[in-house]
Amino acid sequence: MALQNVRTVGVVGCGLMGSGIAEVCARAGFQVIVREVNEELLRKGLDRIRASMAKAVERGKLSAAEMEAAWGHIRGTLRMEDFAACDLVIEAVVEDMPTKKQVFAELDRICPPHAVLASNTSSLSITELGSVTRRPEKVIGFHFFNPVPVMPLLEIVIGLQTAEETVALGRALAERLNKTVVISKDRPGFIVNRLLIPYLLDAIRLLEEGVATMEDIDTAIRLGLNHPMGPFTLMDFVGLDTLLFIADAMFEEFKDPRYAAPPLLRRMVAAGWLGRKSGKGFYTYAA
Numbered sequence: 001m002a003l004q005n006v007r008t009v010g011v012v013g014c015g016l017m018g019s020g021i022a023e024v025c026a027r028a029g030f031q032v033i034v035r036e037v038n039e040e041l042l043r044k045g046l047d048r049i050r051a052s053m054a055k056a057v058e059r060g061k062l063s064a065a066e067m068e069a070a071w072g073h074i075r076g077t078l079r080m081e082d083f084a085a086c087d088l089v090i091e092a093v094v095e096d097m098p099t100k101k102q103v104f105a106e107l108d109r110i111c112p113p114h115a116v117l118a119s120n121t122s123s124l125s126i127t128e129l130g131s132v133t134r135r136p137e138k139v140i141g142f143h144f145f146n147p148v149p150v151m152p153l154l155e156i157v158i159g160l161q162t163a164e165e166t167v168a169l170g171r172a173l174a175e176r177l178n179k180t181v182v183i184s185k186d187r188p189g190f191i192v193n194r195l196l197i198p199y200l201l202d203a204i205r206l207l208e209e210g211v212a213t214m215e216d217i218d219t220a221i222r223l224g225l226n227h228p229m230g231p232f233t234l235m236d237f238v239g240l241d242t243l244l245f246i247a248d249a250m251f252e253e254f255k256d257p258r259y260a261a262p263p264l265l266r267r268m269v270a271a272g273w274l275g276r277k278s279g280k281g282f283y284t285y286a287a
């Protein structure tokens with residue numbers, strides 16, 4: 001399957017990542033079908049896409065006419081069966097292996113045989129996702145970064161059975177979306193999260209040990225290392241539930257204490273303090 005034959009891209013999930021992926025694909029001229037599990041989540045996801053495009057217009061990254069054209073390429077749905085029309089589907093559901101496996105098995109049943117099935121997973125095994133399909137050579141990881149329209153990286157993850165042709169499609173897609181590619185083997189956390197997750201968890205440990213306040217830790221990293229966000233701002237931005245899913249998945253595989261979630265993180269997620277998206281995480285956000 002070559003990229004020039006891809007007309008319609010499916011996106012499973014219209015949360016933070018799915019909405020960003022749907023937006024950049026529509027802006028690149030693909031027809032996009034994006035699916036959520038209920039009307040409310042779908043409406044919220046589509047609203048997020050529209051708000052992000054409006055911000056791009058405001059910042060001079062997109063013209064009003066381009067925004068309307070891109071918006072016209074996006075169709076929301078609640079039905080998995082609608083992915084029968086897709087040449088490429090990118091899954092961006094919750095970071096949970098049983099849920100993702102169920103999605104991949106369903107996509108394999110519904111999508112045409114030529115379709116490539118990609119996952120936006122940030123830590124789970126592409127090889128394992130491929131194993132529940134009859135097309136493991138067409139299963140690949142496309143790990144985007146939040147906010148998808150702004151972050152210039154696409155981490156492509158190659159499962160044991162992923163074909164060279166599927167990787168070539170990933171490279172061509174990245175070029176179309178104006179993203180730079182890095183290639184990672186299928187190991188937990190790939191490149192970025194292998195380094196990022198222990199750093200973020202260590203920031204929580206530093207806070208719990210009382211070494212410094214979270215404001216000072218954030219300021220230290222922002223001004224001392226020139227990172228755009230300190231670790232607590234970044235954790236709230238990524239979502240504490242997502243961070244916990246990733247840390248647990250990495251700990252499960254490596255059994256290395258560097259990836260063990262600090263108790264405070266688990267309790268914050270239990271309390272529903274998920275970061276920016278829930279209005280409260282390490283910091284509190286206005287509604």
Ligand SMILES: CC(=O)CC(=O)SCCNC(=O)CCNC(=O)[C@H](O)C(C)(C)COP(=O)(O)OP(=O)(O)OC[C@H]1O[C@@H](n2cnc3c(N)ncnc32)[C@H](O)[C@@H]1OP(=O)(O)O
Nearest residue numbers: 052053055056059061122144145146147149150228229238
């Ligand atoms: C956990 C995982 O598996 C993976 C992950 O995703 S980890 C998280 C990765 N993400 C990060 O690390 C984000 C770190 N933070 C940042 O880079 C920055 O804080 C940020 C980009 C989010 C915001 O930066 P900022 O300077 O405060 O915002 P802002 O000035 O509004 O925007 C920065 C740029 O993006 C552009 N932009 C903003 N929103 C946009 C949109 N919706 N569409 C297009 N462009 C947009 C702006 O125009 C601006 O571009 P220029 O510099 O060319 O003017």
